[in-house]
Amino acid sequence: METTAAEERLNEPGCRSMPGYEVKLDIFQGPLDLLLYLIKKNEIDIYNIPITLITGQYIEYLHRLQSLNLDLAGEYLVLAATLIHIKSRMLLPVDPLPGEEEEDPRRELVEQLIEYQVFKEALLELDKLPLLERDVFKRGALADDDHPPPAEDEALEVNLFDLLQAFKKIASTWDVVMEIDREKITLAEKMNHILTILLERDGVSMEELLVCGISKSQLLYTFLALLELAKMRLIKIYQAETFGRIRIFATAA
């Protein structure tokens, strides 16, 4: 069933030649997926892949896919190169060193393919489970996925310098307490903590986050976590006016 659908998609005439449209190639989840599809289509033993045949078919598909999405094509080309490399190694006469076992050039790829296939199967099993918000529902969990920044303060993006300034300002209001015990905080914990807060609330101001911390190291870790999250583009940081309140939002999905 799946195979025929995939075939149809590929053979659709409009699919190839539409400049200006980005076509999401969701029939194949990547080069490994395409390769597995070809292996299944040809009813090939995965442990004994006829590399010439498969490489030929794979490259033929690439030609058809290539015009669709350049980004994807890049990853597909890496595997094409691997296939050609394996093919060339198989053509060369093997001259194993004494005491060394002759290795099948296909081995590494086959292992990767099998591992990938295991996950593909596990995925189908996972998808069969009764999923929350799809098959089963808990009490009154309403949609809170999109939370645009509140309109009250016109948001403008802040730079690193503003962030540092704000941090200094807040840090200076703290009475620094001498610490003897070393607290156990990790950056990951702080990052998750901030993400949890943002999951529960629309947005949070930097003051609120930094007030939670009692010690200097808490302050520092929170600040570092903010920088790290911003770098990972999981949060957005806004400031309405110079020296104004800095607010943090989760990046919209």
Added chain:
Amino acid sequence: MEDIKAIIEAMIFSSDQPLALDKIQDALPEVGMVELKGVIESLDNDYRQQGRGIVLKAVAGGFQFRTRDDLAPWVKKIRAGRPAALTSATLETLAIVAYRQPIVKAEIERLRGVDVSAPLKGLLEKKLVKILGRKDVPGKPIIYGTTKRFLEVFGLKDLSEMPTLRELRDIGG
């Protein structure tokens, strides 16, 4: 006994996350753990035997009331506009994280053969995956793992309840 059952029912009902047994125990210190489990079991039976639209489910290390899974078509009618489906790319990434955690991004990419920045970010946002820390190798890559929310969404008591992976050697024959 009946009172305790009603109390526990109310506690689980009012909690928006799976309510852990420990928490119930803390709130009802005079009730022993064995009795507590018995009451919950009996509550579970009540719902089943009466053919209610709600079931008591042991999930993510706690208990939660959920709609019966065969009722989804009707429940969905009043919850329009909220498709909770994950894309295949996201689901593939999630499956790899779930089975191979703790795992770094490079390893997920090796297994999938594609860049996983976008699906991984989506999973972090959905709180299905979290950062566990950093691996102590050059570059200190971030280590990822699944969250309690993952267990809740997939209706699993704990990670051991995940469908088992087929043995590698069984495949391909």
